[in-house]
Amino acid sequence: MKVIPDEFLIDAHHWLILHGRYVCKARQPDCPQCVIRDLCQFKDKTAA
Ligand code: SF4
Secondary structure, three states: OOOOHHHHHHHHHHHHHHHHHHHHOOOOOHHOOOOOOOOOOOOOOOOO
8 A cells, every 4th residue: 555656555455456366366477368377476476
């Protein structure tokens, strides 16, 4: 909440949930399709 501008706070909540549900899935994240791959520091990214 400290880094998200006020006007995006409500939407950001949903974006994070949807990102976890459809892209960054717990068992096998879809890193090749991820739009924040370049920012993500997870060391074991999945390959295409
Ligand atoms: S690049 Fe990072 S944030 Fe994106 S799906 Fe992979 S682990 Fe998740």
